Amino acid sequence: MFQESRAFDQILGIILNFMFPIKMLLRTYSLSILMIDIVWVVVNAICAVLQASFELFRPPPLKSVRLETALVIGSGRGVGRDIAIQLANLGAIVICVDKNKRNNQETVDIIKKKGDSAVSYIYDITSKDNVENLAAQIKKDLGSVTMLFYCCGIPSPRSLLTQPPFDIHDTLDLTLTSYYWLIDQFMPTMKAKNHGHVVALTSVAGLSYIKDQMPLSVAQFAVQGLAESLMEDLRINKIDGVHVTLVHIYPFIVNDDTTDLRLRIPSYFGTITSSQAASSILESVRRNYPEASVPKHLLYLGHLLRILPRKATVLIRDLLDTGVDFA
Template sequence: MNFFLETLKVIVLLVYYLLESLVFLVVPARKKNVSGEIVLITGAGSGIGRLLAVKFASLGATVVLWDINQEGLKCTVGLVKETGAGRVHSYVCDCSKRQDIYRVADQVKKEVGDVSILINNAGIVVGKRFLDSPDSLVEKTMEVNTMAHFWTYKAFLPAMIAANHGHLVSIASCAGLCGTSQASDYCASKFAAVGFAESIDIEMRSLRKTGVKTTIVCPYVINTGMFDGVKSKWPRMIANLDPEYVAERIVSAVRQNQEVLLMPRIAYLLPFLKSFLPVKALVLLLEYFGLDDMMNTFKGRPKKE
């Protein structure tokens, strides 16, 4: 009897959750108020991190900016102050070093307070073939793109759990859903970031800490300079993403407690196709869309940046 009742309950809830998701596709969920929240953004000295800082500050949040580039931080702070809303604090932090993360995290907790929205945005890309990638850069890619998430969660998650309130945002990549050539370390780091965020989300649910939300963001190439030189084979179908659009979508996803955000929308087909297509068929599609060798034209940001 218990087996029957539990199975019936699962079936009913599955149907309910599916219908709920369909409704939210037509009628978006109500956006939560982030005014007064303390939002920490890593990699805030440029690109998406800078845009997110400005957008969250304009909504009345206190933004805490981390970056290894002090000049970049100063520029972001200036842009945030121009909004005239929210407060801004900046810290130079090397997200490839665990002890630096813990040290600066302690400063933030003492000087600003408990972080309630954590956005792991800092990332690097090497863009070389596997055997041409220096060991030191492979290690740094994993440290910044993956391991930093472990240390920031350890630093700020306890307070979120204690209050049963918070939001963990992982800026991953479509490269965390499907491998591509000349990005083995980058893909590995993003696959790991996605898996880590999913695991922590399940852990929070098992602990009944439903007030601690998770958003995993997997965008295609964004025109921030990080992937300069990479161009879509069919730009009308899969175009490089506008940074302003991406930042706006991320803020909306956080405010609506959206668990997963893939950009562009066609990217939602990728996990589905991988689940049943033969490998040769999947590779054929990757070749057709030019995703198998998209890094061949990779240049990246100029070294002076």
């Protein structure tokens, strides 16, 4: 009995001695694969940084939007109107949608006077049924939408300063929920054809809390999440012909001629017209940038605020607080 037990121990020892090098080899192999993956990620990350740096001096070429069917929600005034006008001037077929019939028709008339193509639809897109009816009507009249610009929910300087916050449901419906419904209606066709562009416009409220505007800030942050989720969805499904551009608009920078603003650091911020803002947005869209801002240089400030410790970001926000006031 003792001899049998001893023989068994010897056999077991031989087996374990034989398996030990195999385990070591497997661990070594796994470690090698991990190291190769890490090196691959680091090298590609460095290449991406170098490419981004190169594109600062030599940006990608502008793509044509001629004969694209561009849906502009909120085209009755402000940046939305100027985006619609400039898209039409570039040769796009512009679908102007706004709940204000008079303002929207003025936009269409301006476009048609220049000999460009535009059509007006009057809908309140805060209703899901209205969004579905709008999508059905557009598909019947014009076919597929290839570009979607959602210009609702971007506040003006006056609204940020003087208007009380909207009801939370109204704010979310206008800024986020309606946008989701529109994407749900038009994105599947873009994916099927592997061609299209979705533009998400957010305000500074999506980068930093605006006093007394918590519902708006929450909704604007959510729009950013929606845009980034769309980008990931397209990447995972390997759809490279549909693009998403997230644009941060600083309302205090865009002068809508209704306020006389005094900024804390005028030389840094300055003001631009809604036409200039629309031109900047369309340039970023035509270069297929995933993220942009108006004005452009403030995009890097947004990136900086994301990576610094909170105490540091609070100090920077206090320093660059627009301190907007009516002169």
